[in-house]
Amino acid sequence: MRPLHEIPTPPDTDTYDRPRGMYLLCLAGILAIAWDLHLAFTAEFHPEERWFSMFMLISSGVSAYSLSGMYLGKKWAAFTYPTVVFVNQIAWLMTEEWTSTGMILPAIVSLMGLWYSKDMK
Numbered sequence: 001m002r003p004l005h006e007i008p009t010p011p012d013t014d015t016y017d018r019p020r021g022m023y024l025l026c027l028a029g030i031l032a033i034a035w036d037l038h039l040a041f042t043a044e045f046h047p048e049e050r051w052f053s054m055f056m057l058i059s060s061g062v063s064a065y066s067l068s069g070m071y072l073g074k075k076w077a078a079f080t081y082p083t084v085v086f087v088n089q090i091a092w093l094m095t096e097e098w099t100s101t102g103m104i105l106p107a108i109v110s111l112m113g114l115w116y117s118k119d120m121k
Helices: 020-042 051-071 075-094 100-115
Strands: none
Touching: 020 051, 020 100, 051 075, 051 100, 075 100
16 A cells, blocks of 8 residues: 555646635625625615615625625626626615715726636636
């Protein structure tokens, strides 16, 4: 019987070589989702905008699912997350609470996901 250090191991062909920045961007994205939920449920909105809290709850769930998919290297997540970001920005515009700084982090995560989508499975 051969010693353990001489036994060849099969190459791991089913891995995704995640860019180092993806760790930080996905973590920052999750923190941004938590902040959005905080804003949606603590802010005083007009009575006609009661739909916004429920929208943010659903949108944050889809965003978190997409970010976890992007972290795992799933190609569908690289296209789902920018779509959710676009819809979120429209919702923030409708409530007149939109700021350009609220677009910076989602835009960076979306562009990075789209850039590396060709390497995802």
